[in-house]
Amino acid sequence: MEQRKKRILIVEDERDIAEILKYNVEKQGYEAEVACDGEKGLALGLSGTFDLILLDVMLPKVDGFEICRRVRSRLETPIIMLTAREEENDKILGLDLGADDYMTKPFSLGELISRIKANIRRYSGETVVKAQQDDDDGKIVIDELEIDMSAYSVKKNGEEISLSKQQYELLVFLAKNRGKKFRQDALLEAVWGYDDYYGDVRTVDVTVARLRKQIEDNPSEPKFIKNKRGMGYYMD
Ligand code: CA
Numbered sequence: 001m002e003q004r005k006k007r008i009l010i011v012e013d014e015r016d017i018a019e020i021l022k023y024n025v026e027k028q029g030y031e032a033e034v035a036c037d038g039e040k041g042l043a044l045g046l047s048g049t050f051d052l053i054l055l056d057v058m059l060p061k062v063d064g065f066e067i068c069r070r071v072r073s074r075l076e077t078p079i080i081m082l083t084a085r086e087e088e089n090d091k092i093l094g095l096d097l098g099a100d101d102y103m104t105k106p107f108s109l110g111e112l113i114s115r116i117k118a119n120i121r122r123y124s125g126e127t128v129v130k131a132q133q134d135d136d137d138g139k140i141v142i143d144e145l146e147i148d149m150s151a152y153s154v155k156k157n158g159e160e161i162s163l164s165k166q167q168y169e170l171l172v173f174l175a176k177n178r179g180k181k182f183r184q185d186a187l188l189e190a191v192w193g194y195d196d197y198y199g200d201v202r203t204v205d206v207t208v209a210r211l212r213k214q215i216e217d218n219p220s221e222p223k224f225i226k227n228k229r230g231m232g233y234y235m236d
Pocket of ligand 1: 012013056
């Protein structure tokens with residue numbers, strides 16, 4: 001039986017960029033549809049008929065952040081945000097709203113394609129996220145932090161903490177591998193499912209920073225998610 005082609009939604013108001021993206025993902029064997037404004041992008045994004053969304057931030061009518069937030073409130077579809085500026089705040093906001101990754105324009109098409117592939121594989125269950133391979137029903141308790149993997153919930157002092165999917169998966173991975181240190185590229189591979197390493201590891205740093213903000217009493221002196229210069233992130 002022939003497998004259904006995976007479908008990618010491209011929400012991008014700059015037609016040249018949209019066309020280049022469409023051409024390149026189609027060349028990889030995906031089906032692509034372009035939405036040129038935020039309103040159309042939101043409607044298509046919520047249709048649930050796509051396997052991945054490439055989402056520009058600055059869009060007419062409805063911006064990318066709003067689309068991300070609303071799609072994520074209903075669907076798990078992987079979202080890669082395309083930000084035009086090197087603004088740390090844009091990345092943080094995007095990842096906070098549940099985007100799986102972001103890329104800053106101008107980006108390498110090879111890198112984008114690689115990330116698209118990894119996210120689609122992960123979403124469609126073709127690769128099991130290593131963080132979830134074993135004892136998924138178990139609980140991990142580290143001091144006042146409790147991770148309940150059957151309920152996908154994290155509590156601190158008994159109070160539920162709201163984490164994005166990536167923050168959660170990163171936490172579970174480190175918690176399951178306590179004592180081991182992981183560099184950002186290793187985490188990109190293990191948690192995000194990227195098999196090629198392209199050098200933009202800030203996704204990991206930003207996600208760790210946000211995770212710390214959620215779980216640490218003092219994010220600048222972290223007790224749970226520690227790091228050692230040049231050695232990577234770890235939990236004791
Ligand atoms: Ca734009």
